[in-house]
Amino acid sequence: MATVLRSLCFLIILRVSNIPLAFSQDENQFIYHGFNQANLHLGGIAEIHPNGLLQLTNLSKQQVGSAFHRFPLNFNTTSSLSFSTAFVFAMSNNGLDGNRILAIELDSVKNPEFEDIDDNHVGVDVNGLKSNQSAPATYFSDKEGRNISLELISGNPMQLWIDYDEAEKLVNVTLAPARMSKPNRPLLSTPVDLSQIILGPMYVGFTSATGTLVSYHYILGWSFNRSGQAQSFDVSSLPRLPLRMERKEKPGVMTIISLIAAAVMLVTLIGAAYIIRRKKYEEIREDWEMEYGPHRFSYKNLYKATKGFKDEQLLGAGGFGKVYRGVISSSNLQIAVKKVSHDSKQGMKEFVAEIISLGRLRHRNLVQLLGYCRRRGELLLVYDYMPNGSLDKFLYSNGRPSLDWLTRFRIIRGVASGLLYLHEEWEQVVLHRDIKASNVLLDTELLNLGIEI
Numbered sequence: 001m002a003t004v005l006r007s008l009c010f011l012i013i014l015r016v017s018n019i020p021l022a023f024s025q026d027e028n029q030f031i032y033h034g035f036n037q038a039n040l041h042l043g044g045i046a047e048i049h050p051n052g053l054l055q056l057t058n059l060s061k062q063q064v065g066s067a068f069h070r071f072p073l074n075f076n077t078t079s080s081l082s083f084s085t086a087f088v089f090a091m092s093n094n095g096l097d098g099n100r101i102l103a104i105e106l107d108s109v110k111n112p113e114f115e116d117i118d119d120n121h122v123g124v125d126v127n128g129l130k131s132n133q134s135a136p137a138t139y140f141s142d143k144e145g146r147n148i149s150l151e152l153i154s155g156n157p158m159q160l161w162i163d164y165d166e167a168e169k170l171v172n173v174t175l176a177p178a179r180m181s182k183p184n185r186p187l188l189s190t191p192v193d194l195s196q197i198i199l200g201p202m203y204v205g206f207t208s209a210t211g212t213l214v215s216y217h218y219i220l221g222w223s224f225n226r227s228g229q230a231q232s233f234d235v236s237s238l239p240r241l242p243l244r245m246e247r248k249e250k251p252g253v254m255t256i257i258s259l260i261a262a263a264v265m266l267v268t269l270i271g272a273a274y275i276i277r278r279k280k281y282e283e284i285r286e287d288w289e290m291e292y293g294p295h296r297f298s299y300k301n302l303y304k305a306t307k308g309f310k311d312e313q314l315l316g317a318g319g320f321g322k323v324y325r326g327v328i329s330s331s332n333l334q335i336a337v338k339k340v341s342h343d344s345k346q347g348m349k350e351f352v353a354e355i356i357s358l359g360r361l362r363h364r365n366l367v368q369l370l371g372y373c374r375r376r377g378e379l380l381l382v383y384d385y386m387p388n389g390s391l392d393k394f395l396y397s398n399g400r401p402s403l404d405w406l407t408r409f410r411i412i413r414g415v416a417s418g419l420l421y422l423h424e425e426w427e428q429v430v431l432h433r434d435i436k437a438s439n440v441l442l443d444t445e446l447l448n449l450g451i452e453i
Helices: 271-280 287-295 299-305 348-358 391-396 405-425
Strands: 029-033 040-044 054-057 064-069 083-092 121-125 131-136 138-141 146-149 158-165 170-177 188-191 205-209 216-225 314-318 321-328 333-341 369-375 378-384
Touching: 054 064, 054 205, 064 216, 121 170, 121 188, 131 188, 138 170, 287 369, 299 321, 299 333, 299 369, 299 378, 348 369
Parallel strands: none
Antiparallel strands: 029 216, 040 064, 054 216, 064 205, 083 158, 083 216, 121 131, 138 146, 158 170, 170 188, 314 321, 321 333, 333 378, 369 378
């Protein structure tokens, strides 16, 4: 069976290569009540009316119209992939009962080939024509406490909100009549990880097409913000839709206003953001490290475990670097992470080899070295967490209870036992060379010795 050609109004996450790159502007947000002064790149049959109305398609068959924000949205080191956008659209057919439009996001044709749920729905598509998630076109009424249906092809202006939360990796899509405020409940909440999709400089905008079935697609206003909620529209300032009087099959009956909008779900992207986000967790990996794979932690996991190495997680600092407390969420394992600056003349490969070798030490009076991570000029060492801290805090802090002589003797014996293991009982001789109270770390039994590497 031949595929019904459709008008497309969809959100795409796509690297744009056929639009000339321009990096002369960097806008965190914008709002257009009409598009006469808008920084748009128009393609295909798209045009802007004298009153500022953006028209993407008309009654021509097999045509494409698009409108993209002219400048890609660049980000600084604090940027994320989160964004919020809203637009007012209208879409209508040419007045014939048998004519319908199909869009990826705002879809008025049920096409079995793309597994559409019905002929009047909203869908979220990622890298394809099949929707990851879709729902009938409705909006939630707080007053009535239920969803109320909307007919996408009615020609009445409607507003669509799209919000992406990078932390939750969730796209929320909300639909409502144009003059209504944003409903409290979204129509769709779809899990999407944009970091797996964003590949480079990206543009935001709209695209639409006609096939054997034709329709008008209009955009009345557009608001976008990558650092907060998109600004609300002043509906009275939006351009008016053209009135198109066309006869239906019944004489004397005036056809509908050919409004509505084309509503594309946004060709979004925030291109540079992906690169910036990758650099945030960037690590150094070399071929020789393959043999140490089980002992290497990812920087991303350590960053999250220590809550971004915040001061509130700081356990202490010394000549070798700062030590942070952390919790690996996947296993609920408590760890201590030491950030070490490696500035010796010894090669990094040999240095890591020694660390991994020390990681094989097994003694009840030695703090276990679990592994390491390398990032730029830093080396991060991961240890078991000692909940009672260091011995010096018990000896010299007024806030801690004093240690009785039996406990002190047990600690001294534990230190001696650990040193004996290092000096004589392990396969290699290891000299600690920095035994002091601040390097004796105490577990719940007040016994263990911590090693500085």
